[in-house]
Amino acid sequence: MKYKKIFFISPPFYxxxxxxxxxxxxxxxxGAEVTFGCSIEFKEKILEENLNFYEIDISSNKNTGTGENTVQPDTERMRLEEFFESTKKGAVETLITQSxxxxxxxxxxxxxxxxxxxxxxxxxxVDLYVVDILSYSVTLSLYFLGLPFVTFCPPHPNTIPREGRYFNVPKSWPEAITVNEEDLTRLKQVSTQTQREFTEVFNAIITENKSIEKISNAFSLVSEIAVIYNYFDFNAIEQNEENPKELFIGNSFQAVALDDEWLEKIETDEKIIMISLGTFLSNRKDVLEKLILSARETYPDALLIVSAGSHAEELQKHSSPNTIIEGFIPQIALMHYVDTVVFHGGCNTLTEAMYHGKEMIILPFSSDQFNIAYxxxxxxxxxxLDPNNFSKEELAEAFNELETISKDNLLHWRNISRERGADYAVKKILEIE
Known part of the structure; x- marks a missing residue:
């Protein structure tokens, strides 16, 4: 085995x-010996899995469970608040703010x-490093030092812009998200400027090492060995014969059993609907509230399970025997039991829902969520649906239209997800001579 000692470097994002x-x-x-480098907040979880822990901070911004509750420096908290406000103004303003x-x-x-x-x-x-695609400073460091690494891409593959594409600009938009040409041009201009600034910083450092070449796009700098996508190969572009390999794994989560207390809570013969906007976007209390009220009107007898983050207490006024509102829900364990998942289009929730073959309604706010929704x-x-502009009638229609979803198609991708997972990529990489 060529890669015996592997060092992971993870951002402090849940x-x-x-x-x-x-x-x-x-x-x-x-069979590899693995050391997992991350900030101290995740030490316990790493040691629980019998992995070696190495403390390293690679970001001043952190999200250790619920974004707005994580202890942040004032500058990071201000940026977080600016981000939340931008999501209320729509897709383009959100993406510009993120850029x-x-x-x-x-x-x-x-x-x-x-x-x-x-x-x-x-x-x-160390024989091989594994780095998250969003850890750009780590990628730069590994490239500068000439160290072998694999790129792991948890978000949508378009997070890595291919030739002729723009960083942080969706390649295509779902129908519910309307973007005019003027706004799109503005977004592309901001993206181009951000890309230029990043690349200039990279190349200013790279020039200190005369043995490596400058790069044309910092956001496209990835491993020469392999890129692992936590996603589905919808466009049939996987390449696993030559390096760099492009491997689509379809899921990277650990199945867990639902405890007895929750099993008792969800005991019902009615439809079960999960509403989850992720660790950051659960901040959008207005959208959560609208989803709760609209879903309840469409399905008076359904069991609603809502992940409400820090707004759980404020939303308790909508709780009832068939409306469970919690700050945190055991989403991975619950996914097996629900019928429909209403969520923000985050990649983790997507892969969990696809693994279990669940009906989905997506309300994309930011980042790669527009690509995933598309x-x-x-x-x-x-x-x-557009999270800022949907009506209760449109949500009801979306629920009704789920009846037309191709069950064979959903089963096809569910099976691919189950056949792959992390083991699929690991075997491919450890086979490298």
């Missing part, structure tokens, strides 16, 4: 940490990280 942890465990189960934030959020002390990773490499005999709509696997 939604990225979890799939990386599953991938790390798979490498260990296949403006990228340099502060994701280009964290690159020179310092180069020194940190060099110390790691000098003290631990894919699900295009492949007739779910329905999409």
């Amino acid at each position: 939604s990225h940490f979890n799939p990386l942890l599953v991938l790390a465990k798979s490498f260990q189960e296949h 403006h934030h990228r340099k502060a959020d994701m280009l964290y002390n690159p020179q310092e990280l180069i020194d940190k990773i060099k110390r790691i490499d000098d003290s631990i005999d 894919d699900i709509e295009t492949h007739n696997l779910g329905r999409v």
